[in-house]
Amino acid sequence: MELEFLGGAREIGRSALLIDGRLLLDFGMDSGNPPSFPLHEPDPEAVIVSHGHLDHVGTIPALLSGDARPPIHWTPPTYELAMVLARDTIKLHGGSYDCPFTEAELARLTQVSETHAYGDPFEAAGYEVTFFDAGHVPGSAHVLVDDGETRLLYTGDFHTEEQQLVAGTTARPDADVVVSESTYADTRRPPRAEIEREFVASLEATLWEGGTVVVPAFAIGRTQEAMCLCAEADLECYVDGMGTRVTELFSRPRNRAFLRDPDRLRRAKRHARFVDGRDGQRRRIAEQNTVIVTTSGMLHGGPAMTYVPAIRSNPTNKIALTGYQVEGTPGRELLETGSATIDGRAMRVSAQVEQYDFSAHADRAGLEAFLEPYREEASVLVTHGDRCGWFAGELREAGYDARAPELGETVVLE
Known part of the structure; x- marks a missing residue:
């Protein structure tokens, strides 16, 4: 399995991970001024979206330009949130060079959308994919990708504490490799x-x-x-x-x-x-x-x-x-x-x-609790954070096989 980090590596924003050039996990944007997008626009056979936040879903309609029509897999709330955010992006940036897609490309989303519940495996680009509740926002998902030899868990954004809207994640599916967010790896919050x-x-x-x-x-x-x-x-x-x-x-x-x-x-x-x-x-x-x-x-x-x-x-x-x-x-x-x-x-x-820190991301204690079952069982690739390299080093000292890929790097899983 070959992983290309098109965004979200050693940074927060524009998350995008391409597997074997065929399966794309997330395709977001950084809403700064000016906005920034993944390093390049791939031509995947299928797309998986972890949740409906702009930094994970914001550039999805751009994948439907020209003749490209890859199926896009997500939960029902994530699909609907993506539509709301995309319409807002066109409202704010339509007609400018800052808008990565057109109304026509947005309209095509309804034609290629495929929604799934948690825990129900489905096929995408030849892989078996399963969503698990990530406890971040309604519809957010951990994504488990299985090619028959390697099981990759892409955490998306997650929280381990109960919130008003969603319960904390309890899912810990078996995996050989975990691509983990690390947004608040240097923060410990009160309950x-x-x-x-x-x-x-x-x-x-x-x-x-x-x-x-x-x-x-x-x-x-x-x-x-x-x-x-x-x-x-x-x-x-x-x-x-x-x-x-x-x-x-x-x-x-x-x-x-x-x-x-x-x-x-x-x-x-x-x-x-x-x-x-x-x-x-x-x-x-x-x-x-x-x-x-x-x-x-x-x-x-x-x-x-x-x-x-x-x-x-x-x-x-x-x-x-x-x-x-x-x-x-x-x-x-x-x-x-x-x-x-x-x-x-x-x-x-x-x-x-x-x-008030109402973050929907796990803090340091939450990250440690989530990753503990994988300490001896899986490699950990740290992404989606301002201090990915530092946190990967902390994990190595604690006995993990961990590293932080560079933006644009391709990692080959043995």
Whole structure:
């Protein structure tokens, strides 16, 4: 088995792994400015997608240019998320050199899509492939690829702790080689339940003092997590941005099986007030004593561009960031300086700013727990992280056969 790392090696973003030139696992994009894509566009016989985040699925429609029509295999939620993200990419970049695909290529996705449940083996490009629940977001999957001689486990992104939407992964299928993400290999978090309690207590305190809380959140997963926590604590909550569409997507009958507790999301959906974005509506909401969950999670677009300026001047108000803020984003600038550049305007923020680590990735302890069964049984190839080489070295010291492939490297499995 021959593995070519077209993206996601020693970096986070644009994940893409080509097996024997025939089977492609993920084909994402890095949404920086400008965006970046996998090193080259292959011509695979089939495509497997681990989950519906932009860095894993963002460039998939580009594979359908010309006469190419490889079948694309994913879970039902991942397929639907891919369609939402692709339409948003065309909306943002259509007609520019930054958009890697066209409307016509996007339309072809429905013709080649093949969806699968967890645990049901299927054939793709001559390999037996099986999805296992990765516990990252609804529909996320570990991908087991078997060519009859070698069993390769591609972890995708995964989490080992229980979240509001999904349970942590418990799957540990037999494998000869594990291609593992390592996003938070250098981080140890408090228990998830503790972070959730602190988050809710902070929101309650601000509301009790008469303030407004803006919760910038990623549309996929994070928005719905915040909704569930607000509903459970009976906190008034408005929801705005792409997260409203994703909430509807997760609520569809065929996607409910991929939720830990469909009733939990249904209750949160009933409890929330969804914003339709009419003129003036957002400013009126920002004047209320309420919680506003809105995209984008790093303050570089979406309705947050209206809410943050509207609440920034009052020290009683609060901005509760719910995830990692990438360097160079307004969210990172706000954390480090107390100011943020919103829509090209630098503005001082007097409102309180807090950050909560609601990551859907395993931390160091979670990575160690997941990989432990493979210590003596499999080789580990470390990817999808800022410190892949360092983590591979840590694993070797702990007795693993581990290394971190370079971007563009081809690894031949013996």
